Amino acid sequence: MHRLNVDAVWYLTRLVATRSMIPGGGGLVVFVGLSPRQALPGMAHASAARAAVENLARTLALEWGPKGIRTAMVTPGVIRTEGLESYGADAVTRWEREVPLGRLGSPEEVASVIAFLASPGGAYITGATILVDGGVDALGLGRLPS
Numbered sequence: 001m002h003r004l005n006v007d008a009v010w011y012l013t014r015l016v017a018t019r020s021m022i023p024g025g026g027g028l029v030v031f032v033g034l035s036p037r038q039a040l041p042g043m044a045h046a047s048a049a050r051a052a053v054e055n056l057a058r059t060l061a062l063e064w065g066p067k068g069i070r071t072a073m074v075t076p077g078v079i080r081t082e083g084l085e086s087y088g089a090d091a092v093t094r095w096e097r098e099v100p101l102g103r104l105g106s107p108e109e110v111a112s113v114i115a116f117l118a119s120p121g122g123a124y125i126t127g128a129t130i131l132v133d134g135g136v137d138a139l140g141l142g143r144l145p146s
Contacts, residue, residue, distance in 0.1 A: 005033075005049035010056060017060075017069060026068025028122075030114050031057050035075040035137050036129070054129050061127030070126035072117050077133025080104040100135030 013029055021027035036050035057071040064071065078084065078095045084104070085092065096103055110132050116122045117130075131137045 001045040001049055002052075005046070006052045006056070009053055013056075013060070017064060021069050022064075022067050027070075028118050029057070029060065029069065029071045030117060031071070031073045032110075032114075033073065033075060035077075035131060035133065036073075037137055057129070058127045065126055070117075070123075072125060072127070073129040074110065074113055074117075075129060075131050075133065075137075076105060076110045077131070077136045078104050079110060080106055098136065098139075099133070100139065103134065105132060105134055 009031065017027070017029070021029075031053050033050055033053060034046075036047070036054040039047050054073050057073045060069070060071045078099065080092070084095075092104065113130055113132050117125060
């Protein structure tokens, strides 16, 4: 788990930065993954890996910012995809009820956040974790009232 979700991310990011971004005068690195703030029972190793990548984004923002490289982590919540739909309408309805906005996100909404980070509007954002989850992370362990 650690080698795939932390070491591989670090090695690839460092390779791109040293071969392209640093010589080219800058760039943007966006890590995409589940929220590092939400623990999953039975998945301590995966939860720790997500937290490591979030910290990697924050640390690289400090180390590589002077070189013109910005970093961010985008953490989608439950996003309506074909794969998600394969769980069935009942499961999708259950997930929707747990989202404060009352609906699931779309791949386009996640992509729009990443596009914003790459645009002039996002040019002053670095080292941030951006939640795209309809408010689920704000609930913590709570549940919406029914």
